[in-house]
Amino acid sequence: MRHVAEHVGMSMMTVSRVLNNESSVKPATREKVMNAVQELGYRPNISARNLAAAQSYFLGLIYDNPSAAYMSELLLGALERCNQKGYHLVVQSCGPEAATWADELTKRLTGSHLDGVIVPPPVCDDPKVLEALRRFDMPYVCISPNSQLPDTPVVYMDDRQAAYQMTQHLLEQGHRDIGFILGHPNQESSRLRYQGFSQALGDAGIRIDELRVVQGFYSYKSGFAAAERLLSDTHRPTAIFASNDDMAAAVYANAQRYNLRIPDDLSVVGFDDTPTASIIYPALTTIRQPIAEMAGAALDMLSELIKKKKDPDFEPELRHKLDFELIQRDSVARK
Amino acid sequence: MRHVAEHVGMSMMTVSRVLNNESSVKPATREKVMNAVQELGYRPNISARNLAAAQSYFLGLIYDNPSAAYMSELLLGALERCNQKGYHLVVQSCGPEAATWADELTKRLTGSHLDGVIVPPPVCDDPKVLEALRRFDMPYVCISPNSQLPDTPVVYMDDRQAAYQMTQHLLEQGHRDIGFILGHPNQESSRLRYQGFSQALGDAGIRIDELRVVQGFYSYKSGFAAAERLLSDTHRPTAIFASNDDMAAAVYANAQRYNLRIPDDLSVVGFDDTPTASIIYPALTTIRQPIAEMAGAALDMLSELIKKKKDPDFEPELRHKLDFELIQRDSVARK
DNA sequence: TTGTAAGCGTTATCAA
């Protein structure tokens, strides 16, 4: 940095200010400095900056036992935005025991020099975790939490609306007798997806047959069992709406045992648009969750919150809703 | 750190030495310091350490357009080991144009304060990239590169041996007429897997039918086309060995169009053990690549290389072979 | 709008 300063005949402070985009620099000076930086190929030393500014530019991502596909997309999305914004991501895995999430976190947070953390499900649904975070005065953003507390920054998607739209799609294709496989009872998304489904049916004036709604747990295995209940019935539904892609894949598997061809004998739709959806045959019609975008939005929000910590007048948005997309592939036939 | 030093009545230097595991500390002193560290809940400031030690504890992971599943496992594996060793991972995405990988890299490396980089495929197969790395005197480790140059540190798996063993498994189940779908012609793994296959056949005294060996490109789509060529034959093979799981999934899809039941009418095996392998029905017999372990091993090797940079007498291993695993599931039947 | 001086928390160096 000294080189640059000498090169333009100014003090290091001016260079520093230019590099940090501070407003109190004359444009001409700024440009001169920028040129010198380019010319000399100068890059600031991150450690020195962090040390002096008492900021680490480290962001935490707390996770536990997630679906690998979900985690991977989240990670990639977060990583990319981090690179853009000059942050670094520290991925922290909590233990699998729900009771200790908060303790684990406390341990890791103590003396870690994180500027903020991103909290995806299911960790964000532990009130103790959020409480610990607040105790540390650590900025955080939750992703798709079960409940949206008023003072908690969140990034989310409208699961209810997505399920509603998917059900409408089935209805438009002439299906009237639709089976539904629920997600995990502890997760709000399950409830929302079911709500969207039943509301669409209600709005179309179709009475919901409770025998057609079976419990699943978002796992392949649970989906297989649920499909069994739906398909073993002599009077089968013409379409099945599985609350996620893994369970939809399980419906495919079980349908084969009954010699049912998809979509001719049975239409199937899923939710999430994981890689699974394109690799099973026929390719699955599903809802695309913008997971990577969520991570990006969460990072944006987090950096605002960090800014707010220094300048409390600043009032960042606390909730950000992202759009889903209904992806039509080959698993739905006209009835 | 001062607190700790005062607490044990010693200088900060001693504390520093204990924390860095230096040998020249009396065990009694070490223990006392450690206790104080525990008691006071002291955590070193990473930025300050990096600044003083002129090490960043940042490691780069250079990637481009990888299979999401592969990347995700690699990432998670690398991340975990990084956490253990006190490193941080900076994930760098190169552009998709092969011509510019090295340039991209040069740009990112200039002034970035990375201590070393991990180079997974396909980036590690660009000689210019390796050359650039050497020019920067930047320690690096390649993962599963196409060619193993003598002075290049690598972590790899024995693809040939794995394919050999898989073919033996098929042979043991009584299959004699086995179709093979090749991987991408530019990737050495394709060649090795095919070598293993043909060698196993040769060792069993079976002549290889060249019509049974069809080109694929590791993609679902290419696998589908390849399967078509194999299955449209009136005299069909009794088993198909696809060079990866995605292509095996495509064989499943195509088999359905011919009303072939797996494994009764057709046995199928894959390679990689991606999540796909467990989500398709019936679950796929395949080879598990220890991707996360490779990342871990690469990190170990990298930290040795970084050590060597300071202490050139030190001679770390330059190649590390990891074990694969043959995972038997439900896609192979006795013939 | 720019500059000066002090210090951020650690480790390297040299001396004891």
Next chain:
DNA sequence: TTGATAACGCTTACAA
């Protein structure tokens, strides 16, 4: 085996 002191490269706080 331990300690004193000077960096490390940058930013904050204040002064000009």
